[in-house]
Amino acid sequence: MTYCAALKLDAGLVFASDTRTSAGVDNASQFCKMKIFERPGDRVLVLLSAGNLAITQTTINLLEKHGRTDDGHPTVWSVSSLFDVAGLVGDAMREVKARDGAYLAQNNLEFNVSFLLGGQIAGEEPRLFNLYSEGNFIEATSETPFFQIGETKYGRPILDRIIRPQTSLADAAKCLLVSFDSTMRSNISVGPPIDILRYERDSLSAGHKWRFHKDDPYLVQIHRLWGEGLKKAFADLPEPPTL
């Protein structure tokens, strides 16, 4: 399993991904699920991936390979809109499906993959897309300012309650860490380290990607304080009147 989430806020974008992959619980590994395409001053593109690792890696490799080819075809480096980048990611996913899909199906393996794509290209607003395994996609709006992929449910209630378009990037990063903490507590197939990237609107620079290891002092502190805060909030609730 995997857990990735991305938020589109007035102040910019925030991305988070775990790093655990597993082919059964007896075969767990660590892979970064956050891929960054950056040309400072021109574009920052961030891809978070969930699903079959062979599919996600091959999709990203195709995007990179096409981006190095100078044959006039549109690439992640040449198109002028994030909408077109989403189309290119979808095309690459379909290219992988055309090559591998039938072989996966022979072993009853679904073509299971999803991506979150966010970023900004000079001349556009920051944008955020959620790509399905079919290669089509939807875009985040102010009514729905975040997307999640992978193991989404445990960590969703806190995002629903806290995240608004006005939320600051720092608060958003903090909220994502709480969301990941809740998820890792309930699902061992999601695990640290956690990668967090904060993109400031109009900076056109990826800035610093922060990696929170299991024993990172801040992550440990958040884990403890959030558990205590929840218990206190719970204790402060009135007793059921008649039970």
Added chain:
Amino acid sequence: MTYCAALKLDAGLVFASDTRTSAGVDNASQFCKMKIFERPGDRVLVLLSAGNLAITQTTINLLEKHGRTDDGHPTVWSVSSLFDVAGLVGDAMREVKARDGAYLAQNNLEFNVSFLLGGQIAGEEPRLFNLYSEGNFIEATSETPFFQIGETKYGRPILDRIIRPQTSLADAAKCLLVSFDSTMRSNISVGPPIDILRYERDSLSAGHKWRFHKDDPYLVQIHRLWGEGLKKAFADLPEPPTL
């Protein structure tokens, strides 16, 4: 969808179930998913059900019908252990599957059903079982004092953090309402009213089943205060140091 949860605590058992059923979002109805078999002083059996409503209702009808038949076969009223009741529920599920399974399969419908069975029979401790659609089952222990069925994930983190065998029945009921509140916030296929039953250990009496309607003052209060408490707990967390 459905959400049901049951807790096995030192002080007794607490059960909760929502009442929303849906065959597609354009066909939502209200059904109680908590069935009680009670003979005061001798036994209290509580069944919570999730899955295909035709299957769960038929299973319960068969248990009732067999219970009215005095042909010497074991019934929910005659067996002396909750383990044997779990076996009878599994038998009834398999009886329904033998009758309806092939017809469901013709329309590509899974035999989708699960039950939580808890209660106490005189001479035994209170016990709690989780029955799978195959009719087999597991029992709750002090390491795992609760079970959930249906839409389990949104409401699980708060149970993981609060519920211990030592938790009081009142706190457990409160925690279940918070868990249902979080679930209903994120999944519209789980809905009020919510039924809560508190069973006091060794009482051998079902006591009062409480129904919390959507506009129940306590439910509304819990919803508001829990939201505020979470926001405060979140605000009290330190900012990420370097983001």
